[in-house]
Amino acid sequence: MRNAFLYILILLTATVACKEETPQPINGGAKAPGKVxxxxxxxxxxxxxxxxxxxxxxxxxxxxxxxxxxxxxxxxxxxxxxxxxxxxxxxxxxxxxxxxxxxxxxxxxxxxxxxxxxKPGTPPVQSVLASLDFTGDFGGITARFLNPDSANIAIGVVTRDAKNDVLQADMHYTNQAEGEFSVRGFDATERWFGLYVRDRWQNYSDTVWKLLTPLYEQQLDKSRFRALKLATDAATFGSGPIPNLWNDVVTGGSTSNKTWFRSANGSGIPHWITFDMGVTAKLSRFLEIPRGAFDETNLLYSAGDPQLFEIWGSTNYSPDGSFSGWTKLMDCEVTKPSGLPVGVNSNEDITRAQEGHQFKLPPGLPPVRYIRIKSVQTFGNADYFWMAELTFFGEIQ
The missing domain is CATH 2.60.40.10 (Immunoglobulins)
Structure with missing residues (x-):
């Protein structure tokens, strides 16, 4: 009984000691400090x-x-x-x-x-709005902007329907110091387009309106496309044949043999591939979606992802594989919106890849039927290149 009493006394003593060691609120702070x-x-x-x-x-x-x-x-x-x-x-x-x-x-x-x-300085929603310039383009409009403060902003694009009601057409998110973007999918008929700027605090600028007419174009039918293999063309990697460039499959990763085209290792720099669009057309633009845009994003802007390449066109190519009879349509360069080094991608870099890299061909080019893609440099300086999808637009002749 005496041992039990001593045990309880020890526990009580330990409890009191613990309570005494518990940190207490800071005292003496109830008095207000002085002013700044x-x-x-x-x-x-x-x-x-x-x-x-x-x-x-x-x-x-x-x-x-x-x-x-x-x-x-x-x-x-x-x-x-x-x-x-x-x-x-x-x-x-x-x-x-x-x-x-x-x-x-x-x-x-x-x-x-x-x-x-x-009194704050001029906010980005106002300065970016003042810099905005937009014009009619193939299938819609192209807008250019300056954002010298590299602020996180969204540029909204609106239009009007037949009842004159305002409709949201697009929202372009960026923090780049300058840039341009296009909104497409409209008929070649006159209509109102408006642009406004919004920031992350839900501040909105006014809307600038223009009455514009998009230029006519149509997407070329990919079911007509056919792969060619001329004498000087690069070999293809076994699981990445050329027809994957127009099968509208952009997901599946390395486990799929339908997601991307890839030229063979050791193809050298430069090297090229050739295909037939099935129709003769005056091209206005094309869209390139890179491998890894929707899965395996670590492959974006690295390894065999093209950084510099050329697009050539012809209506009567030479069977010997030379460039006789071919016209260079465009020198193409893929740029990362973020400007970050290889191996580091921002959300905007990934979004741009998912939307596709847009290339607008210069005016005055001749109609073409056959296309040659010439790889000049990849982001990883590889001697091969890969792409997931190509989409061409223009006017069939």
């Missing part, structure tokens, strides 16, 4: 950089700014006491706004507010 001082504001595109002196108070934890990006949309930004500055973001215009700054203690006690007025 000497606040300055620097205008940046859609932002404001604040600099200030912090109060000398050991209980200070951070400085908080409270402001509205637009009426009714309040935001807070905080910065620790280690860095006496902060950037306020999310502004969609240059309207002057009021900002309240609070010094906050470790017990979450805030100082009196220091109120200042700030």
């Amino acid at each position: 001082s000497n606040v300055t504001a620097e205008r940046l595109p859609g932002k404001v950089l604040l600099k200030y002196d912090i109060p000398s108070d050991p209980q200070l934890l951070y400085v908080k700014a409270v402001y509205e990006t637009r009426p009714g949309n309040q935001m807070e930004t905080i910065s620790t006491f280690y860095q006496p500055r902060m950037t306020l973001e999310g502004f969609g215009d240059t309207t002057e706004r009021e900002v309240k700054l609070y010094a906050v203690s470790r017990s979450e006690t805030a100082s009196e507010a220091v109120t200042i007025k700030v």
Whole structure:
């Protein structure tokens, strides 16, 4: 009985000791810290950089700014006491706004507010809109833009239907400093197209409208395409024959023998392949979807993925495999939107590959029936190349 009593006493003593060692809330922080001082504001595109002196108070934890990006949309930004500055973001215009700054203690006690007025610089939704230029193109429009701040933006494309109702046609996401994109799928009839810009804080620009007429084109019928093998053409890799370039299969990975074309190892640089489109057409553009766009994305912009290649066309080729009777239609270069090195791909790089690399052929080219693809350089400097799908557009002659 005495042993049991001693055991209970030991447990109680241990429990009390544990309670005494448990960390307690920081005391003495209930008093509000002093206010920030000497606040300055620097205008940046859609932002404001604040600099200030912090109060000398050991209980200070951070400085908080409270402001509205637009009426009714309040935001807070905080910065620790280690860095006496902060950037306020999310502004969609240059309207002057009021900002309240609070010094906050470790017990979450805030100082009196220091109120200042700030005026953001021109935000990207406005500057990108001002740079937008768009014109009628084959099957739709092509838009060009400048985004010098490399802001994350979306460029929306709208059009009007027969009832004059506004319809969303496309949304182009980018953070590139400049670029262009096309929206297709429209008949060669006059219609209204509008463009606007949106940022990640849901700020919208106005919409710029133009009455444009898309140029006529049609997608060439891939069922007419046939592979050719001329004397100088490269051999193909066993599981990647040329007809895979027009079978509309772009997924399946390495386990599929229908997903991609691949020339044989050791084909050399340059080398080429040839095929027959089955009709004579004046080509306007073509679309190339690379291998790995939808699976095995590690293969994008690497290994045998073409970086530089040429497209040649003919209506009467020489059977000896020479380039006699062929016309160079275009020098083609695939560029990564991100500009990142080989082996590192951004989401935009992958999206671009999935959409396909668009190549618009220059005007004034002769009609052609036979196509030759000449590989000049791949992203991995390989002596072979691969592609998943080719789609050609133009006007049949």
